[in-house]
Amino acid sequence: MKKLIMYVLxxxxxxxxxxxxxxxxxxxxxxxxxRKCHGGGLEVAASKKKKTWKKLLKKKNxxxxxxxxxxxxxxxxxxxxxxxxxxxxYRKRAKHLKDFLVEYAKDSGNVPACN
Numbered sequence: 001m002k003k004l005i006m007y008v009l010x011x012x013x014x015x016x017x018x019x020x021x022x023x024x025x026x027x028x029x030x031x032x033x034x035r036k037c038h039g040g041g042l043e044v045a046a047s048k049k050k051k052t053w054k055k056l057l058k059k060k061n062x063x064x065x066x067x068x069x070x071x072x073x074x075x076x077x078x079x080x081x082x083x084x085x086x087x088x089x090y091r092k093r094a095k096h097l098k099d100f101l102v103e104y105a106k107d108s109g110n111v112p113a114c115n
Contacts, residue, residue, distance in 0.1 A: 022100075023096075023099045025093070025099075025100075026093075026096035026099045026100025028096075029097050029100070030044075030045075030097060033084060037080070037081065044101070045101045045105055045106075046104060046106045046111075047106065048101075048106060049105050049106050050107055050108060053102045054098070054102060056071065057094055057097065057098035057102075064091050064092075064095055064098075065094025065098065068085075068097075069085040069094075073086070
């Protein structure tokens with residue numbers, strides 16, 4: 001019984017760690033790819049509610065983060081980012097960016113520390 005409890009506890013701790021890692025990875029992506037144009041994470045993440053971020057970053061037409069990509073691709077001011085939003089790299093990292101933006105959305109009560 002003691003082994004079973006330790007096993008369940010270990011799985012729970014590992015599961016929590018991986019959930020947090022996605023938010024951290026999203027923050028890393030934001031700092032590396034988005035900060036140059038949008039500034040610190042607080043300004044952008046807190047500009048929309050969780051529901052809006054989820055909608056912008058959901059999978060559509062077989063592409064993760066479709067709405068956010070289209071928002072940038074349809075804006076001539078964002079021309080510098082077009083190559084990134086058309087890349088596989090963006091589609092691969094969109095889930096982490098979504099986790100970060102939802103975690104620190106306007107209605108989440110959380111504040112990111114993008115330095």
